[in-house]
Amino acid sequence: xxxxxxxxxxxxxxxxxxxxxxxxxxxxxxxxxxxxxxxxxxxxxxxxxxxxxxxxxxxxxxxxxxxxxxxxxxxxxxxxxxxxxxxxxxxxxxxxxxxxxxxxxxxxxxxxxxxxxxxxxxxxxxxxxxxxxxxxxxxxxxxxxxxxxxxxxxxxxxxxxxxxxxxxxxxxxxxxxxxxxxxxxxxxxxxxxxxxxxxxxxxxxxxxxxxxxxxxxxxxxxxxxxxxxxxxxxxxxxxxxxxxxxxxxxxxxxxxxxxxxxxxxxxxxxxxxxxxxxxxxxxxxxxxxxxxxxxxxxxxxxxxxxxxxxxxxxxxxxxxxxxxxxxxxxxxxxxxxxxxxxxxxxxxxxxxxxxxxxxxxxxxxxxxxxxxxxxxxxxxxxxxxxxxxxxxxxxxxxxxxxxxxxxxxxxxxxxxxxxxxxxxxxxxxxxxxxxxxxxxxxxxxxxxxxxxxxxxxxxxxxx
Amino acid sequence: xxxxxxxxxxxxxxxxxxxxxxxxxxxxxxxxxxxxxxxxxxxxxxxxxxxxxxxxxxxxxxxxxxxxxxxxxxxxxxxxxxxxxxxxxxxxxxxxxxxxxxxxxxxxxxxxxxxxxxxxxxxxxxxxxxxxxxxxxxxxxxxxxxxxxxxxxxxxxxxxxxxxxxxxxxxxxxxxxxxxxxxxxxxxxxxxxxxxxxxxxxxxxxxxxxxxxxxxxxxxxxxxxxxxxxxxxxxxxxxxxxxxxxxxxxxxxxxxxxxxxxxxxxxxxxxxxxxxxxxxxxxxxxxxxxxxxxxxxxxxxxxxxxxxxxxxxxxxxxxxxxxxxxxxxxxxxxxxxxxxxxxxxxxxxxxxxxxxxxxxxxxxxxxxxxxxxxxxxxxxxxxxxxxxxxxxxxxxxxxxxxxxxxxxxxxxxxxxxxxxxxxxxxxxxxxxxxxxxxxxxxxxxxxxxxxxxxxxxxxxxxx
Numbered sequence: 001x002x003x004x005x006x007x008x009x010x011x012x013x014x015x016x017x018x019x020x021x022x023x024x025x026x027x028x029x030x031x032x033x034x035x036x037x038x039x040x041x042x043x044x045x046x047x048x049x050x051x052x053x054x055x056x057x058x059x060x061x062x063x064x065x066x067x068x069x070x071x072x073x074x075x076x077x078x079x080x081x082x083x084x085x086x087x088x089x090x091x092x093x094x095x096x097x098x099x100x101x102x103x104x105x106x107x108x109x110x111x112x113x114x115x116x117x118x119x120x121x122x123x124x125x126x127x128x129x130x131x132x133x134x135x136x137x138x139x140x141x142x143x144x145x146x147x148x149x150x151x152x153x154x155x156x157x158x159x160x161x162x163x164x165x166x167x168x169x170x171x172x173x174x175x176x177x178x179x180x181x182x183x184x185x186x187x188x189x190x191x192x193x194x195x196x197x198x199x200x201x202x203x204x205x206x207x208x209x210x211x212x213x214x215x216x217x218x219x220x221x222x223x224x225x226x227x228x229x230x231x232x233x234x235x236x237x238x239x240x241x242x243x244x245x246x247x248x249x250x251x252x253x254x255x256x257x258x259x260x261x262x263x264x265x266x267x268x269x270x271x272x273x274x275x276x277x278x279x280x281x282x283x284x285x286x287x288x289x290x291x292x293x294x295x296x297x298x299x300x301x302x303x304x305x306x307x308x309x310x311x312x313x314x315x316x317x318x319x320x321x322x323x324x325x326x327x328x329x330x331x332x333x334x335x336x337x338x339x340x341x342x343x344x345x346x347x348x349x350x351x352x353x354x355x356x357x358x359x360x361x362x363x364x365x366x367x368x369x370x371x372x373x374x375x376x377x378x379x380x381x382x383x384x385x386x387x388x389x390x391x392x393x394x395x396x397x398x399x400x401x402x403x404x405x406x407x408x409x410x411x412x413x414x415x416x417x418x419x420x421x422x423x424x425x426x427x428x429x430x431x432x433x434x435x436x437x438x439x440x441x442x443x444x445x446x447x448x449x450x451x452x453x454x455x456x457x458x459x460x461x462x463x
Numbered sequence: 464x465x466x467x468x469x470x471x472x473x474x475x476x477x478x479x480x481x482x483x484x485x486x487x488x489x490x491x492x493x494x495x496x497x498x499x500x501x502x503x504x505x506x507x508x509x510x511x512x513x514x515x516x517x518x519x520x521x522x523x524x525x526x527x528x529x530x531x532x533x534x535x536x537x538x539x540x541x542x543x544x545x546x547x548x549x550x551x552x553x554x555x556x557x558x559x560x561x562x563x564x565x566x567x568x569x570x571x572x573x574x575x576x577x578x579x580x581x582x583x584x585x586x587x588x589x590x591x592x593x594x595x596x597x598x599x600x601x602x603x604x605x606x607x608x609x610x611x612x613x614x615x616x617x618x619x620x621x622x623x624x625x626x627x628x629x630x631x632x633x634x635x636x637x638x639x640x641x642x643x644x645x646x647x648x649x650x651x652x653x654x655x656x657x658x659x660x661x662x663x664x665x666x667x668x669x670x671x672x673x674x675x676x677x678x679x680x681x682x683x684x685x686x687x688x689x690x691x692x693x694x695x696x697x698x699x700x701x702x703x704x705x706x707x708x709x710x711x712x713x714x715x716x717x718x719x720x721x722x723x724x725x726x727x728x729x730x731x732x733x734x735x736x737x738x739x740x741x742x743x744x745x746x747x748x749x750x751x752x753x754x755x756x757x758x759x760x761x762x763x764x765x766x767x768x769x770x771x772x773x774x775x776x777x778x779x780x781x782x783x784x785x786x787x788x789x790x791x792x793x794x795x796x797x798x799x800x801x802x803x804x805x806x807x808x809x810x811x812x813x814x815x816x817x818x819x820x821x822x823x824x825x826x827x828x829x830x831x832x833x834x835x836x837x838x839x840x841x842x843x844x845x846x847x848x849x850x851x852x853x854x855x856x857x858x859x860x861x862x863x864x865x866x867x868x869x870x871x872x873x874x875x876x877x878x879x880x881x882x883x884x885x886x887x888x889x890x891x892x893x894x895x896x897x898x899x900x901x902x903x904x905x906x907x908x909x910x911x912x913x914x915x916x917x918x919x920x921x922x923x924x925x926x
Binding site for chain 1: 561613614625632633637712714715744771772775783785789811851853881884901903
C-alpha cells in the first residue's frame with residue numbers, strides 16, 4: 001500500500017507551466033531541483049517543452065502509465081482531469097488547488113462528485129487543497145512554493161502528516177535551519193479520499209520512521225484515529241497538534257480546510273488515553289517528535305542538570321521543579337559519592353550540587369566525567385546538559401561525549417543557546433540524533449513529554 | 464552619576480595578559496576588537512606590551528587618572544588591587560573574578576573587607592563575579608569570553624541588567640542573530656556595592672533606553688527595588704526575570720551568586736503591584752522587553768489576526784482565545800463593512816472572517832489594504848500580522864507597510880516563521896522597531912504582556 005506513492009517511477013504534472021506565476025511552474029521546479037530521479041511528464045494543453053522537458057497535451061498522450069499524477073489546474077477543471085486519471089488507472093492523484101469544501105456548499109458538492117468518480121476504481125486521491133508531498137529519500141517534492149522560498153529538511157526519522165499545507169511548509173523551512181530531518185511529509189488537505197488514518201498505518205510500518213508528527217484541524221473518523229493511535233503508541237510514539245481548540249478557532253479551521261468542530265476536552269482525553277503526546281504549536285510538534293524519536297522514555301521524576309553558566313542552571317531548576325510555570329518534577333538529590341566525584345572535576349567556585357555548575361572553566365574531559373558520574377547515580381532519572389558555546393573550553397567534541405554517554409541508561413537532553421556556534425552545535429547534535437533545543441523552556445518542556453511517555457509505557461507494562 | 468562609567472575616557476585592565484588562557488587576555492581582545500575609542504592601559508607586573516599596547520607594572524605607574532579599572536586577577540589578589548584603586552581615586556572598578564560569597568563563609572568575609580575599603584572613598588565597585596559591561600554606544604566591552612565565541616548586539620532601545628554574567632552573554636549572543644539591539648548591558652554579579660537599584664535609576668533617566676530588562680537571582684534591597692519599579696513603570700516599562708522560584712532552584716541561586724532565597728509568591732505580587740512584566744526565561748525577557756519598547760500598550764481584548772497560511776491563523780486563534788493553553792483574550796468579531804472590504808482583496812477561498820486568511824495569493828497591496836481596514840474597525844483592539852516568507856508574493860516591502868500602519872492607533876505584532884528569508888525579515892522588522900517573533904507562541908505571549916501593560920496603565924489613569 002502506498003508503495004508507488006512514496007516511490008513513483010513516473011510522475012505527471014497536469015497543468016505544468018513555463019509561466020512563473022502558475023503553481024504548475026513552481027511544482028515543476030521543485031520536482032526538478034529536489035533531484036527526483038524518476039520520469040517527469042509535464043502535461044499542458046499547448047504543445048512544447050516545459051522547463052526543458054517535453055510536454056504532453058493530455059495524460060492520455062503520454063502513452064505510458066504513470067504512478068502519480070499531480071493536478072495543478074484550477075478547481076473548476078479538476079473533475080475532468082481526475083476522470084481521465086481514473087480511466088487511465090493512475091494509482092495516485094494529488095489534487096493541489098484549493099476552492100472546494102473550505103469555501104462552502106458548492107465546493108462540497110464538487111468534492112462529492114470527484115469522490116464518486118473513484119468509487120470502485122484503482123485510483124486514490126490526496127487532497128484537494130494540498131501542497132502534496134515531500135519525501136527526502138526519493139527526493140519527490142510537489143510543493144507549490146518556489147524553491148528559493150522554502151528550505152527542505154534532510155532525510156531523518158520523523159514522519160510529518162499535516163492537514164494544512166502552508167503550516168507544513170513553514171515548519172519544514174524552520175527546522176531545516178537546524179539540520180532536523182524527516183522521513184516524509186504528506187499534506188492531506190481536505191482529504192476527500194486518503195486521510196490521516198491511512199498514512200498513520202503506513203508510517204507505523206515504515207522502518208525509517210521513528211516518530212510520527214500530525215497536524216490536524218479535524219478528524220473525520222475519530223474512532224479509527226483513536227484506535228490506530230492507541231495501537232501505534234505502544235511501539236512508535238506519535239505527537240498530535242490538533243487545532244481549533246476553542247469555538248473561535250474551530251470556526252477558523254472550518255473556513256480553512258472545511259473541518260468540523262470537535263469538543264477539545266474529548267480530543268484531549270482521547271489523545272491521553274491513546275498515549276499520544278499533544279503539541280500546541282509548530283515548535284512543540286517537532287520538538288516533541290524529536291525527543292521521542294531519539295531518546296529513551298523515563299518514568300522517574302528526579303532530574304539532574306549540568307551547566308557551565310550558573311544562571312541557566314537556576315532557571316532550568318525553576319522550570320523543572322515549579323508547578324505554576326514549569327513541569328512539576330524534582331531536582332535530583334545527588335549522592336555524597338557523586339558530589340565528591342564531581343568536586344574533583346570543577347573549580348572551587350563551581351557547584352557540585354544539582355544543578356551542577358562547571359563554570360566557564362568547564363572543559364570537555366571534566367564535562368564527560370561529570371556526565372558519567374550522573375549516569376551512575378541511582379538518584380537520577382534523566383539529565384539535562386547544556387552545551388553553551390560562549391564557554392571558552394566548549395567545543396564540538398561535546399557532541400561525541402554526550403552521544404557516547406547517551407548510550408547508558410538515562411536520557412540526556414541538551415540545551416544550546418547562542419547564535420553562530422550555537423547553530424553549528426545544534427546541527428551536529430541533530431546529526432548524532434541527540435535531542436537538542438535552543439532555549440531553556442524548550443528543553444524542559446521536551447523532557448516532560450519524554451517523561452509522560454515513560455509513565456504511559458510503564459502503566460501499560462511496556463517499560 | 465555613572466557618566467564616566469558608561470563613557471570612560473581611559474580604562475585600565477589590571478591583570479591584562481598575552482596568555483590566551485587568561486581572562487585578562489580575552490578582556491583586552493574584546494576591548495580592542497569592539498572598537499572602544501578611549502585610552503586602554505594594560506596593567507601587568509611584568510614589563511612589556513600586551514596585545515601591542517604598552518603595559519604598566521601597576522595602576523600607579525600609569526601616572527594619569529583612569530575612569531574605570533577592570534580587575535581580572537584571581538580573587539586572592541583583588542583586595543590589594545582595589546586598595547590601590549581607592550588610593551588613586553579611580554571612580555569605577557569592575558571586579559571580574561568569581562570566588563567570593565558564592566563559595567561560602569570565607570568568600571563573604573573577603574567581600575566585606577573589600578567593601579570596607581571603599582567606605583567614604585570616591586570609588587564605586589561593580590561585581591565581583593561579573594563579566595562587566597557592554598555598551599554599544601561607546602563600544603566598551605569587558606566580556607571575559609573570546610570575541611569569536613559571542614556575537615554582541617547592535618545599539619538599540621533595551622537596557623539589560625543581569626546578575627548572572629554567562630546568562631547575559633548567551634542572551635546577547637542569541638539576540639544578535641536577529642538584529643535585536645540594546646542600549647547597555649551591565650552584569651552586577653555579587654553586587655557588593657553598586658546594585659540593580661542604582662542602575663535602574665540610571666536607565667530610567669537614559670534617553671536611549673525605552674525598556675529595561677532585568678535578570679535577578681536575589682534582591683538585597685527589595686523595598687527600594689519595588690519603589691523604583693513602581694515609579695519607573697509609570698513611564699518606562701520594565702521586565703523582570705527573577706529566578707530561584709522554588710526551593711530547589713533558590714538553593715542553586717545561592718550557590719551561583721550568593722543570592723538569598725525569597726518567597727516567590729511575594730515576588731510575584733510585588734512585580735504585579737509595581738506594574739513590571741514578569742519573564743520566566745531568557746527568551747521571554749527580551750521578547751517582552753522588545754514589545755514594550757516598540758509598541759503602544761492596549762487595554763481591549765479583541766484581537767484580529769492576518770495570515771497567508773490558514774493553519775497559522777487557526778493555531779493563533781487557539782492561543783489567543785484559550786485559557787488553558789493560551790492567553791484568554793478574544794478573537795475580534797469583524798464588522799460587516801470590514802469583511803466586505805477585505806473580501807475585495809482576497810481570493811474566493813480566502814477568509815474575510817477573523818483570522819483573515821489572504822492565502823498564498825496574498826500580495827503586498829492587498830495585505831496593506833486589509834491591515835488598513837482592520838486599523839479602522841472599532842471592534843479590533845490589537846493586530847497580529849504574519850509575514851510568512853514561504854508565501855510567493857511576500858517580500859521585504861511588508862516591513863514598510865506594517866511600519867506605516869503601526870503608526871495608527873492599534874499595535875501590530877508580527878510573526879515570521881522560516882529560515883533564511885525569515886531571518887532577513889526579522890532583522891528588517893527589528894530595524895524598523897516592529898516587534899516580530901519567530902514562532903506563533905512567542906508572538907501571542909508577547910501580545911499578552913502588551914495587553915497587561917495596557918490594563919496596568921489604564922488602572923493608573925495613564926492610558
